[in-house]
Amino acid sequence: KxxxxxxxxxxxxxxxxxxxxxxxxxxxxxxxxxxxxxxxxxxxxxxxxxxxxxxxxxxxxxxEVDEFIYHECLVHPALLHHSYAKSIFIMGGGEGSTAREILRHKTIEKLVMCDIDEEVVEFCKSYLVVNREAFCDSRMELIINDARAELENRKERYDVIIGDLADPIEGGPCYKLYTKSFYELTVKPRLNHGGIFVTQAGPAGIFSHTEVFSCIYNTLRQVFKYVVPYSAHIPSFADTWGWVMASDSPLELSPEELDLRMKHRIKGENRYLDGKTFSSASTLSKAVRNSLDNETEVYTEGTARFIYGHGKHCQE
Amino acid sequence: KxxxxxxxxxxxxxxxxxxxxxxxxxxxxxxxxxxxxxxxxxxxxxxxxxxxxxxxxxxxxxxEVDEFIYHECLVHPALLHHSYAKSIFIMGGGEGSTAREILRHKTIEKLVMCDIDEEVVEFCKSYLVVNREAFCDSRMELIINDARAELENRKERYDVIIGDLADPIEGGPCYKLYTKSFYELTVKPRLNHGGIFVTQAGPAGIFSHTEVFSCIYNTLRQVFKYVVPYSAHIPSFADTWGWVMASDSPLELSPEELDLRMKHRIKGENRYLDGKTFSSASTLSKAVRNSLDNETEVYTEGTARFIYGHGKHCQE
Amino acid sequence: KxxxxxxxxxxxxxxxxxxxxxxxxxxxxxxxxxxxxxxxxxxxxxxxxxxxxxxxxxxxxxxEVDEFIYHECLVHPALLHHSYAKSIFIMGGGEGSTAREILRHKTIEKLVMCDIDEEVVEFCKSYLVVNREAFCDSRMELIINDARAELENRKERYDVIIGDLADPIEGGPCYKLYTKSFYELTVKPRLNHGGIFVTQAGPAGIFSHTEVFSCIYNTLRQVFKYVVPYSAHIPSFADTWGWVMASDSPLELSPEELDLRMKHRIKGENRYLDGKTFSSASTLSKAVRNSLDNETEVYTEGTARFIYGHGKHCQE
Amino acid sequence: KxxxxxxxxxxxxxxxxxxxxxxxxxxxxxxxxxxxxxxxxxxxxxxxxxxxxxxxxxxxxxxEVDEFIYHECLVHPALLHHSYAKSIFIMGGGEGSTAREILRHKTIEKLVMCDIDEEVVEFCKSYLVVNREAFCDSRMELIINDARAELENRKERYDVIIGDLADPIEGGPCYKLYTKSFYELTVKPRLNHGGIFVTQAGPAGIFSHTEVFSCIYNTLRQVFKYVVPYSAHIPSFADTWGWVMASDSPLELSPEELDLRMKHRIKGENRYLDGKTFSSASTLSKAVRNSLDNETEVYTEGTARFIYGHGKHCQE
Incomplete structure (x- = not known):
């Protein structure tokens, strides 16, 4: 004993x-x-x-210790692949970290963040010290609303639209923000020419990528000409996480060009992402690559897949 | 899923x-x-x-929800079996709950509580609202010291001495406060005629009673003429707990006499203990009774038994 | 590290x-x-x-290490309080331990054990070595059926009927085997003159006894003249457990008489129960005693209380 | 409830x-x-x-479900980067999976597996069905010995030496199999011209890579001209894992060349590794790359770093 x-x-x-x-x-x-x-x-x-x-x-x-991986991966690839991103719309993102990363870009003139849960936003404003500056930035407009309704009602277009929402669970609050028709009829029309859409895409591990990652990828593939899935291991999530970036303009930058754009456009230095890191992150392993290539399911208003657990909070 | x-x-x-x-x-x-x-x-x-x-x-x-079982069992049987307890010495008890129960007795004129850890006492004073009144009671004298040293140095005698200490673990801080020689040479000489000693005595479950309960009982049996072990199930401890009361005067009261004394001497009503409850608590089950009867080990300066865990905090 | x-x-x-x-x-x-x-x-x-x-x-x-507490408490008080128990009916009890304890009584001539789940019975027969002998005893008749249906259909009467069933959870499978009407119309008519009914009665701890124990007690009190609730701490259950014994004949034996009957009637020696242990077990603590005295709820076909968890497996 | x-x-x-x-x-x-x-x-x-x-x-x-990631990563990059690997020595590897992957290479003529724990080897032989064939392969020689002693005593040289050992913990059993002097004086002399050494290198996550990965890398960098660290997320380990491959001959193959060699040399198809996967795996993320570049510590007989936990079993 x-x-x-x-x-x-x-x-x-x-x-x-x-x-x-x-x-x-x-x-x-x-x-x-x-x-x-x-x-x-x-x-x-x-x-x-x-x-x-x-x-x-x-x-x-x-x-606290590893959210930078998630948020750098969500924000910077899309903003850097854009020729000169001035206006951004975040669906969700109430935590404020996505806005914080966006506002590091010197090109940004306008940022709309639209989260449905005012109390979560207030909670994060109060307690997440690291994002306080972002919440006070004059370029940011905070809207409390359902992101779909908000996007539908807005007339203006954006250079980049970012999905920082809970995973698409059938019957769940965010499912409708991942469907083909939503991407086609709501998101795409609100992108400027050369605009880029990027979304968090759930777990992307060797087994877990079939939960929603492959299907989000395949759904976006139906709607946009160029679609880039990528992933990174996030220790606190005990898994590799996925994101998908999509556009009707080509999404091709060498690691060196990415590094150069980072240097010119982003204030301060990234902790996780640089050109080589993105090159590695967007080269998926054999098994995941094959699954994504062969995925046939598309999120429509009538279908969905279940996922157990993780994921940003819900929106609608 | x-x-x-x-x-x-x-x-x-x-x-x-x-x-x-x-x-x-x-x-x-x-x-x-x-x-x-x-x-x-x-x-x-x-x-x-x-x-x-x-x-x-x-x-x-x-x-919070069940400490009353432990503290009513530790305090009231000894104080009630005493013909008229005026002065009490608590070894340990820094939490304050033991003092609180003692001070409910109208007969009490003087209470010495001696705990070694000033910071625990201060912590409990600050945060355990239910015991605040006890800490302010003018009858109470709080001493920060090793209980053994304190008892050895004191000249005065007490009607009841209470051990509210961590279990006797060999090499542990409280072991010396459970030995035959301590009881004989330090505790007994500080009891008034008719005085009673009572101590918490560790787990007393059907299996766990051999850890320290039976040996504390047997050690006290070497020193005092009358020794009464008793026990009660404490839900938050996930076990039945034991206490042993000892004196050179007989410890016999009927349930009715106990109830009567409670009514006359104790302010407010007990939640756990009354005459019948004590009668049940002091009638141990066959297996425990047999173990106690047959226990041969005695705590001396050179021996001890190990126990895993529970128990009031340490003293020396 | x-x-x-x-x-x-x-x-x-x-x-x-x-x-x-x-x-x-x-x-x-x-x-x-x-x-x-x-x-x-x-x-x-x-x-x-x-x-x-x-x-x-x-x-x-x-x-394995403490089932003897549950089964000795369930079986022996009722069989010993009966003047000479020859025939027993067990509702449930598929594990076989209840039968094993009953068959230790030399007075037993006939034992009916009625469990609804044949596979549980077979599983226990195969794997619980300690009960194998009981399953082979010629005095035992094993019936696979709903205990209520079985009791209703049987013409014969028993000296003791034992309920070894899951707790009465509203909507649960065993609820109907704890109602006033079941006791009145089904159990009582199947007891011989001087017969005794006893049932396990769920958790009986200082807080948990209000889940079902007090209500089972109160329900039986509506049906039988003499009702004795008792309890014991079972370490592996992390709680004190309760049983209720009921009869229209007086249930009063001194600890000495109980010990004498045990000696004469039971083969081998009990590990937990003797006269004093039962005396202690049937003297409930103040809080539990008061709750039971003041309980007003009765299990009828239309009411029930929920309990989270423990309890023997289900019957109907 | x-x-x-x-x-x-x-x-x-x-x-x-x-x-x-x-x-x-x-x-x-x-x-x-x-x-x-x-x-x-x-x-x-x-x-x-x-x-x-x-x-x-x-x-x-x-x-079972993801050991293929670890073992494909440990074995195939080194064997494929070698121009034509015929003879292999495994330090450790008692589980058998490393041997299994090696034996899929058609070029292999001789495989020595040297594990210190005969009982682990027997246990795995008996219970890990998937590796049974490997244990029976006539090309494999199984030695029960300390891998260092074995390598020191052997005269023959190998095309690839593989370290499948517990992490280098100071005072731990495998520490001596990760030092600069061991690599220099024992491993390198036993490699044929053009030979490659590869070792598992502990956790390689964004935070965990400083435990041993960076130091194993830096130690090998002192001894070999070409050193390639790479990593992969292993779900059951709840972390990204690392390996380091080292040689005095260049270790450069395009993804296409790797794919071609796999096709020609390996029986069956890999589940995890192909050319692109290795390209991604060997492009470390910014933070890890910087740590490795800046690592100054070298494992010598006198130094070590502690790691908490994971790792293949020990050897010496």
Whole structure:
């Protein structure tokens, strides 16, 4: 028997079910804040392995130590592949980190961030110190609304539209923001000529990429001429994550050109992404590449796939 | 696969190793305070099943919803079996709950509480609202010292001496406060005629009672003429707990006499203990009774038994 | 960081949700057998703290090291309080341990055990070595049927009827075997003069006794003249458990008489129960006693209370 | 409260501490076999998320569903970059999967596998059906010995030497098989002209790569002219894993050449690795690349870094 005086295990834990049969647990320093909004339950935890962690409806949204991977990957490839991105629309993104990364681009003149959950936005404004500056930036316009309704009603067009939403779960709140008809009839008409759409695309691991990643890719492939899927391992998510970038203009830049554009356009230095990193991230492994090539399913108003868990919070 | 929208498990947990192979976990509302003192680590947690919980060195000390069982059992039998207890000495008890129960007795004129860890006492004073009144009671004298040194140096005698200490673990800080020689040479000489000693005595379950309960009982049996072991199930401890009361005067009261004394001497009403409850608590089950009868080990300066875990915090 | 060479934690665990916010975990040696019957999922585990454990639908039914507490408490008080019990009917009890304890009584001539789940019975016959002899005893008649239907159809009467069923959960399979009308119209008519009914009665802890224990007690109090509730702490259940014994004949024996009857009637020696133990077990603590006295709810065909979890497997 | 009838959680879990503050848990179907060898504890588990899992000293070694990633990455890049690999020496590799992948190469004439733990080898031979054929292959010579002693005593040289050992932990059993002097004085002299050394190199995630990956890379850089680090996410390890390939001959092949060599030399098709996958795997992300470039530490007989946990079992 172990002597109680000779040390003891950490006693407080955050525990998440990545899948029904798979759990991921972080030792806790403290539970900083909890709240229940009209749409979801939010918690801000201080975890030992990953720092402050934002949890919505029992799912980790982002962790202090590695959210930069997710947000750099979501934002910079699209903005850099655009010849000169001035106006951006974020669907979701209430946490503020996506806006923060966008506002590092010197080319940006206007940023619309449209999240449905005012209380999540307020919660993040109050507690996520790292994004406070972004929320105060004069270029940003914050809208509380359903992103689809908002995009449908707006007349103006954007250089880049970014989907920072929960995964497309059938019957779930965000499903309608991933369908072929939404991309065709709502997103594409709101892009300027040469415009780029990019969305987070769920888990992209060797097994998990079939949950939604391959289908988001295939749906976008029906609507846009050029579609680039890419992925990166995010430690706190215990998985590789995926994003898909799409446009009717070519999306081809060498690592060197990407590095050059980063140097000229982005304030400060990226921690995760550079030209080579993107080149690696957009070269998928054999198994995932084959799955994506052979995917036949398309998200339409009538179909969907289920996913267990992770994902940004919901929108509609 | 389970849909993330249809509800999710509680995500934050306090987890304790009752034994090496046995864990006990409470869902958490929040981590109220944590601190590290010279002697130990302290945390005050807000748990879903048991309310506020005081944890020292990874071991639950007492939980809001059921600490009354432990403290009523520790205090009232001894004070009530005494003909008229005026002066009390508590070894340990920094949490303040033992003092609180003692001060409910109208007969009390003087109460000395001697705990070694000033920071634990201050922590409990600040955060355990329910014991605040006790800490301010003019009858109470709070001493920060090793209880053994304090008792040895004091000249005065007490009607009841109470041991509210961590379990006797060989090499542990409290071991010396459970030995035959300590009882004989330090405790007994500080008891008034008719005085009673009572101590918490560790787990007393059908299997766990051999860890320290039977040996504390047998050690006291070597020193006092009358010795009464008793026990009660404490839900948050996931076990039945034991206490031993000892005196050179007879310890016999009928349930009716106990009820009568409670009515006359104690302010307010007990939640757990009354005459019948004590009668049941002091009638041990066959297996435990036999073990205690047949126990041969005695705690001396040179021997001890190991216990995994639980127990009040340490003293010396 | 801890060095992987200096020892590591046990890696395989059985985990049970005692309540939604409370978990209880045992380190595992192995998973001996698993099966899915028409009615329920069964597993036989080899656990480190409690030996072999039978788990049905994710709930521990009985553990090798302490099932004797449950089964001695369920069987012996009723059989011993009866003047000379010859015939017994068990509702449920497929595990075989209840039968095993009954068959230790030399007075027994006939034992009917009626369980609805043949596969559970076969599973237990095969794997629970300790009960094999009981299953082969010529005095035992094993019936696979709904216990209510079976009792209604039978003409014969019994000296003792024993309920070894899952707890009464509204909408659950066993609820109908705990109602006032069932006791009145089905059980009582099948008892001989001087007959005794006894049932397991769910958790009986200081907080948990209001889940079903107090209501089972109150329901039986409507039907029988003499009703005796009692309880015992069962370590592997992480709670105190309850039973209720009822009869239209007085149920009063002194501890000495109980001990004498045990000595004469029971083969071998009890490990848990003797006269004093029963005296203690049937003297409930103040809080539980008051709850039971003041309980007003009665299980009828139209009402029920929910309980989370534990309990013998289901019957109907 | 959740109704016990409406479904319950999986109750048996394998739990691993990835780091002190990070746990990873798999639901279990069964515990297939456990054993304790002279050197280590072994278990073969049947897990729900990852199939059969080999666990040594509380650390997952490989899981049925994704071990192909680890073993394809360990074996094929080195064998393919070699102009025509005929003879191979494996340090460790007792599991057999490394041998299995090697033996798929038609060029192989001789394979020496040298593992120190005979019982682990026997255990894997018996239970890992997928590797049985490899163990019977006439080209394979199995040696039970310390790999360093074996390599030192052998006169013959090899085309490829493969390190499939536990991570280099100071004071740990495998540390001496990762030092500059071992590489210089033992490994290199046993390589044929044009020979290649490759070793597993521990976790290579954005944070974890500094544990041993960067230092193994830097150590090999002191000894070989050409050194190629690469990595891949392995879901069951909850991390990205690293390997380092080193030679005094250039290690440059285009994805197309790699694909061509695979087609000609390897029987059957790889599941994970092809030319593009290796290109992506060997293009590390910015943060990891910078760390590796700037690493100054070298493993010598006198220094080491600690790592918490994962890693192949030990050798010496």
């Amino acid at each position: 172990i002597h109680p005086l000779t040390g003891y295990r950490k006693s407080c834990w955050y525990e998440e079910e990545i899948e029904e049969n798979l759990r991921w647990s972080f030792a806790l320093n403290s539970i900083l804040h909890t709240a229940a909004t009209q749409y979801q339950d939010i918690a801000l935890l201080d975890t030992k392995p990953f720092g402050k962690a934002l949890v919505i409806d029992g799912k980790l949204q982002s962790a | 389970i849909h993330p929208l249809t509800g999710y498990r509680k995500s934050c947990w306090y987890e304790e190793e009752i034994e090496e192979n046995l864990r006990w976990s409470f869902a958490l509302n929040s981590i109220l305070h944590t601190a590290a003192t010279q002697y130990q680590d302290i945390a005050l947690l807000d748990t879903k099943p048991f309310g506020k919980a005081l944890v020292i060195d990874g071991k639950l000390q007492s939980a | 801890i060095h992987p060479l200096t020892g590591y934690r046990k890696s395989c665990w059985y985990e049970e949700e005692i309540e939604e916010n409370l978990r209880w975990s045992f380190a595992l040696n192995s998973i001996l057998h698993t099966a899915a019957t028409q009615y329920q999922d069964i597993a036989l585990l080899d656990t480190k703290p409690f030996g072999k454990a039978l788990v049905i639908d994710g709930k521990l039914q009985s553990a | 959740i109704h016990p009838l409406t479904g319950y959680r999986k109750s048996c879990w394998y739990e691993e501490e990835i780091e002190e503050n990070l746990r990873w848990s798999f639901a279990l179907n069964s515990i297939l076999h456990t054993a304790a060898t002279q050197y280590q504890d072994i278990a073969l588990l049947d897990t729900k998320p990852f199939g059969k899992a080999l666990v040594i000293d509380g650390k997952l070694q490989s899981a």
